[in-house]
Amino acid sequence: MESKNKNDWPLWEIFIQSKRGNDHKHVGSLHAADARMAIENARDVYTRRGEGNSIWAVRSADVHASKPEDQGAFFDPADDKIYRHPTFYPLPEGVKYM
16 A cells, blocks of 8 residues: 555554663654655654664554543443452562563
């Protein structure tokens, strides 16, 4: 689905992982013809000072979100399911980011 016309290029959301083991953070958006171009352009735009370890590029059209008006029921805590709480599991020694 590549297009030669720059105006037809899809919008991509860019996520950068600063250091190995850290989570990826959204840093911005850009237009690109395909995923490879999006990652290369993201490298040039968002990691000019070598601050990146990994780049994710996700088509904006493929990002889906919950609705703010669904907040109550959707994010209702599951207090009756203790296994969902991270304190239920023992953390192995040496694990920094969990």
